[in-house]
Amino acid sequence: MLVLGVESSCDETSVAVVKDGKEVLSCFTNTQIKIHEKFGGVVPEVASRHHVYQVSMVFEEALKAAGVTPEEIDLVAVTEGPGLIGSLLVGVNAAKTFSMMYHKPLIGVHHLAGHIYANAIEHEMKFPCIALLVSGGNTELIYMKKHFSFEILGQxxxxxxxxxxxxxxxxxxxxxxxxxxxxxxxxxxxxxYHLPRVYLEDGSYNFSFSGLKSAVINLAHNANQRGEEINVNDLCASFQDSVTEVLVRKTLALAKEKGVENIIVAGGVSANKGLKERFMAEAKGFNVCIPSIKYCTDNAAMIAAAGYYQYQEYPGLADLRLNADASLELEDKYPLKEE
Structure with missing residues (x-):
């Protein structure tokens, strides 16, 4: 089954062709990092305009690199949310146009499901498992009994x-x-610098990083007021140690509570070397699955892979009324099914 994946939720315009959810025949991504670098972050209007400029070319390059024609595609999978609404709309409308032109079935995929299923490209996903989803917009702990069963237990x-x-x-x-x-x-x-580790006193698996961020800001401000020089390398090390300790230990605690051996790490921050090293050091006895760096950040291969497995569990297709949803919730998109 050849799935054409389309991803445009933020500042990456990406199209991929993936066979049977595993074999990536092509994944062509146009990034806007250099464009937004001068602003210090993604500017939504600028991002959507550049998606418009690039989307047709990215489609052509992905199909060419895969060595397939549009007629050979079996399914079109596109990110419908969450993300920047202008960016999402470009990808959704491009996918609908392709679907209509070539009479191909169409499905909308949740962006976070895509990140989770990036693991399925290079690894065998084993269930039940705990998925730690870490990205620029999300930090969640998810319990999965099987494919496309998402129970959010911490965020x-x-x-x-x-x-x-x-x-x-x-x-x-x-x-x-x-x-x-x-x-x-x-x-x-x-x-x-021994920054605080925030575990929360409610005993939940939720996270809080605002206090840690404020601690860094206050430390830098106070040092500046006193005319002291900050050791940037040490401050980065202190911040990263605080973050990764909380992420890993909460993930392992939930895995032990649920009695599962399989852990999936997903999202852009799963590319973080420090996070990987701490998992390798502390997750003894667990099977930890982390994608290659090229599949950690936003890409269409993960959307195509997720689309393949989604089609097995939720075979219903979208039509031309499919629309982007900037605040789409994972559990709303894929409600838990009764056993």
């Missing part, structure tokens, strides 16, 4: 972890996107 109460990384990067003068720069410098420093 951030304020900042997402990727958002916290970008804000801390700005405080210490690092360019956008900040996460990779913080990760790199963290490996050149030591945890000398």
């Amino acid at each position: 951030t109460l304020d900042d997402a972890v990727g958002e916290a990384y970008d804000k801390v990067a700005r405080v210490v003068g690092l360019p956008y996107p900040g996460g990779p720069h913080v990760d790199r410098l963290a490996h050149e420093g030591k945890d000398t």
Whole structure:
């Protein structure tokens, strides 16, 4: 089964062709990082305009690289949400146009399901499992009994972890996107600032990163007021140690409570070297699955892979009324089925 995936939820215009949810025949992505770098973050209107400029070319390049014709595609899967509404609309309308022109079945895929199913491309997804979803907009712990069964048991109460990384990067003068720069410098420093670890006193599996972010801002402000120089490498190391300790230990605690051995890490922050290292060091006895870096960030291969498995569990197709939903919830898109 050849699935054409389309992803445009933020600032990546991506189209992929994936066979049977596993074999990536092509994945062509046009990134806008350099465009938004001068603004220090993604500007929604600028992002949507560049999607319009690039989308036709990306479709053509993905099909060409895969060596297939539009007539050979069996299913079109497109990100319908969540994300930036203008960006989403470009991808959704391009996918609907392709579907209509070539008479191909169409489905809408949740962006976060795509990140989770990026793991299915290179690994065998084993159930039951705990999925730790970490990105610029989301931090969630999800219990999965089987394919496309998502039970959210923990989430951030304020900042997402990727958002916290970008804000801390700005405080210490690092360019956008900040996460990779913080990760790199963290490996050149030591945890000398001993920032707080926020576990929350309610005993839940929720997260909170606003206090940690504020601690970094206050530390930098106070040092500036006193004319003291901050060791940026050490501050990045201290911040990353605090974040990864909480993420990993909460994930392992939930896995132990649920009695599962399989853990999936997904989302853009799953590319973080420090997070991977802590999982490898502390998750003894668990099967931890993390995608390759090229499938951690937004890409259409993950949407095509998710579309393949979604079609098995939710075979209903979309029609030309399919619309983008900037705030689409995972559990609303895929309600839990009664056993």
